[in-house]
Amino acid sequence: MLGFVCPLYFSLVYLCQLTDGACEFPSDLRGEWYTTSNGLVTFTNQSISNFKSLIHTSTHTFDCEYIDNGRYITRARIPVLSTSLYDVYFCMSFTKVTETKYLVNYNSDILDFVQERVVGKTVVASSSTLLPAAEACNLTSAIPIGTQEVYVKKGNETSDFITCPDSIASTLDMTLNSDCTGNIVYGMTNPTYLIHTYNSSCASTSLTFTTSGNVSCIYSVLSGFTTYLTVYNMDSSTDETNTYRFLCYVITSSGDQVYLTYHPKICQYNQTSTYVASPGVMAYLVDQYKEATLSDDEVPIALIVGTTVPILLLLGIILFIVYWKIKFRNKINHELEMNARRNWRKLAQHFNITTKHTLGSMEEYANHSKRHKKKKKKKRKTKENSEIVSISSQTDSRRRSVWWDDFSNTIEEHHEPQPWQNQWETFNDPLSKQMMNDDGRKSPSTARSDATVRKIWMNPENTEKVEVDSVWEKVASNFDQLRKAAKPSETLRPR
Structure with missing residues (x-):
């Protein structure tokens, strides 16, 4: 009996911890908020209504079920078929930027068939069991920089605008998807605004995602040399199908050249300044007020000559100095040798014997040889007895x-x-x-x-x-x- 009571007791404690009614959202999150991916939502103490997910076309209300280590586990029961239900979980963590702007991360892996960070489970209508935090928040790798959600409180949008990055705070000629030219971005009119003017052939919302062409910078983060920028579309209304309230830019720049891509809602996990998946758009911009900086494959001949000629001249001067030193040293050595030879000849002349004895006969030669041997013998004896x-x-x-x-x-x-x-x-x-x-x-x-x-x-x-x-x-x-x-x-x- 005791073995049955203990598991039942711990199960009740766990359920009480999950459903104790203490799950309430931060007090600042009361009211209507624009979200980058989920539309205009409304927060109450314990729920989020009008929340749109890619799992279902309709909006739904997500209840705050429990809190685990600062993560809010929310759930909505969505009918998938006429006979089955689907529990959808969002594991949310909130980071306050201002009282009217929050960064929000959905702490779960991307669900493949919807490409959204969400967890789903098929249930029956009578089921009230909740997923534990380890399953509802099944994030296995860190969320890439720039892919976070941005929540902005409705009616306070303008107060949350920020100064746009320096790389686009100018007047730039813009080409979309490498073939749509004649577009201009004005980033100097207002430090928080970007005004786009499009060529008539490029004005399709499939390329611009806006009808007015005016966006405002709302959040920016720098990672290395790459800037992730979230902009707020200033259109009076958006349908979130052709036009979107938020766009996300990935930007890099070099000199007068700016490379960027933009995607509806949030930046994608594999998005770069030169690549983005559909329906994203690639753009190449040239700053009208900066000097041109040529790429590596466009280096002119004059630049090559200007860098190689001085190097060759310097090498030539070094080789000439080395050659001159070697030649000069050889010349000095030759002159010293010649002087030594001349001086030796002069010195030898002072020791020349003026009278040379000739040995006319064999007898004289024999006597001379004997005398020479006696001298050598005497010299040797003198050396041995030098002491x-x-x-x-x-x-x-x-x-x-x-x-x-x-x-x-x-x-x-x-x-x-x-x-x-x-x-x-x-x-x-x-x-x-x-x-x-x-x-x-x-x-x-x-x-x-x-x-x-x-x-x-x-x-x-x-x-x-x-x-x-x-x-x-x-x-x-x-x-x-x-x-x-x-x-x-x-x-x-x-x-």
Whole structure:
């Protein structure tokens, strides 16, 4: 018994939530309203009368059944055949723009056979069951921008007009469906109005959907570079078959060119500025007050030349600079090479041996070869024993210096110094390892290490000081011998 009572209890709670009488429309929506798709309707607290749907040719009254998350589920029971009934649901959500203008979305998928966002279900006359919100509001994808319904309260139309988009706020030449020319749109007379004048061959309501040609901008939304514009037809009356109270424009522009399509009532989900399903109309407009902007396939030769010639000139200048730099660098390298060769020749001339020895006989050639081999052997031996080379050889190599006087090919050589000078230089040289006697013989007994020599000459103490003093005495005596050997004209005169 308890298992039966619980489901019955929850069913009654759900039905009470759906039919508790709390479903009332917003208070601003009382009275008569123009709708983009459903004619002139009348709102009361809980119903909408004179509501026209594509499911049936007659108008019907839709009752507010319940509210779910801000969505108003309305229902009307429509007789389809003499023996069956059809419950039609509109799941409505209202967005207030002003107190006299609302945006309304029907939150269900498009029903294929009527191309309208509505849900229908066949019922019997005695049925009072309502569809849950998940079925009545079965929207599976977002409603495209521009396809919303617009409700405008009757008698307040002019107060809800808006400024028309800049792309059509001018004077434009208009061509309809690519072949009907001679039409003009005036969008500068009043910022909220568009006045159309049609060629007599284009004045059919199947192309214009209006008899006066005057419309006013009522709602506009921008998505990317595309404008969706809802306009209000200023005709005194419309039949909603040939003429319509509302039209919806999809507009894009580029320079002086404007592309648009318009469709009765609301914009279609697949409508663009260059495509619209029947009975919509395509229009191409050219602004009379803007400079022409050519499309990609109409770019003139002058424009191509004007852009490519400067680029080619710039590339030519860059290539010329690169070529000139390479050529100039090669020229400099060539000149440097030639100068080096000339200087080498001149330098080689200074080292040319003026007397060349000729080897007349085989015996002379053999002797020359032996001498050459001895020199090489001596050179190799000298290199191996470089650490013990005598100080005399080092000083001799230092003394034997030559120089050139402005490339005059004149070579001068210093005369050999006096024996006492050799001894002095040998003793004074910190690198000296041996002494030279007057006869040129080496005296190993006088060899000193580097440290000893530095210690004697830099910081002499005790016995070393005596030795240094004796050296200076020898220096003094040698200077005295030098004065005696000098010429009379070069003798130093006492101060």
